[in-house]
Amino acid sequence: MRIFLIIFVFIIAAVVSIFGFRGSLSEKTPIEIFPDMDRQARYKPQGENSFFEDGRNDRPIPVNTVARGNYLNYEEVFSEDFDDTVLGSTTFLQGKNPDGSWVKKLPVEADYTLIELGREKYDIFCSACHGAAGDGNGVTKPYGILATSYHDDRLRNEADGYIYDVITNGKGLMYGLKDRLTPEERWAVVLYVRALQRSQNATAEDVPAGERAELGI
Ligand code: HEC
Known part of the structure; x- marks a missing residue:
């Protein structure tokens, strides 16, 4: 009986001390049996750091870093009636006219800088499958990825908005790159x-007439 009483009191004391104060707040410093990650050796974002020459914790992105997953869905961020000629335009964002048909011509000004940007991005994101010349002879071909060649009448006659949509949302086996x-x-x-x-x-x-003679054609 004595032993039973001692065990009983001990159990009651244990239960009350373990569960009894759950949820109650205390100003006192907690006893840390397992400090886990309460105190870590770490650098805070945007903090100062004397180790680096520019004195910042945040490191710049290394040159030639390729973006993976910086997707910002403008439709989710801005409301439907957001009025901005570029950001609010379905033509620019989806390649579709307000009636849902494909935009025929590029809604941005085409110049040499834009082609250069396109070439750079194409080489990074498309050429592995579609080949440098867009003929479908990419390095992935031997592995069974039969990417479409751009050089047939169907794709030549497709609207610009359609090609934009394939890049954005993908098609068939091709994933979207938005x-x-x-x-x-x-x-x-x-x-x-x-x-x-x-x-x-x-x-x-x-070829312009003047240059044709030069090329001998
Ligand atoms: C992982 C390989 C891969 C990458 C990377 C890739 N594609 Fe594709 N692409 C494909 C495949 C496979 C198809 C055929 C899809 C189908 O019809 O099933 C295709 C189809 C297409 C088509 C034709 C759609 C049609 O109507 O037949 C276009 C245009 C296209 N890709 C453009 C691009 C562009 C531009 C890029 C780069 C931004 C790109 N692709 C990146 C594999 C790829």
């Missing part, structure tokens, strides 16, 4: 795809 390319970069790639199509389907007449 998390890696900004809308502007996607339009740049569309422009570059157009340039590739042109490069494989040009005639002597496309």
Whole structure:
């Protein structure tokens, strides 16, 4: 009986001390049996750091870093009636006219800088499957990825908005790249795809007359 009483009192004391104060707040410093990660040797974001020359904890992104997953869905961020000629435009963001049809022509100004941007992004994100010339002969071909060649009449005649949509949302076996390319970069790639199509389907007449003589054609 004595032993039973001692055990009983001990159990009551243990239960009350373990569970009895759950949820109650205390100002006192807690006893740390397992400090876990309460105190860590770490650098705070945007803090100072004398180790680096620029004195910052935050390190700049190394050059030539390729974006993975910086997707910002403008429709989720901005409300429907957000009025901005570029950011609020479905033409620019989805490649679709307000009636849902594909945008025929690039909604941004096409210039050489944009083609260059398109070439850079194409080489990074598309050429592995579609090949440098867009003929579907990428390095992944031997492994069974049969990426479409851009050089047929169907794709030549497709609207720019359609190509933009394939880049954005993917098609069939191809995944979408909206998390890696900004809308502007996607339009740049569309422009570059157009340039590739042109490069494989040009005639002597496309060369300006003056330069034709120089080339002997
Ligand atoms: C992982 C490989 C891969 C990558 C990377 C890739 N594609 Fe594709 N792409 C494919 C495959 C496979 C198809 C055929 C899809 C189908 O019809 O099933 C395709 C189809 C297409 C088509 C034709 C769609 C149609 O109507 O037939 C276009 C245009 C295209 N890709 C453009 C691009 C562009 C531009 C990029 C880069 C931004 C890109 N692709 C990156 C594999 C890829």
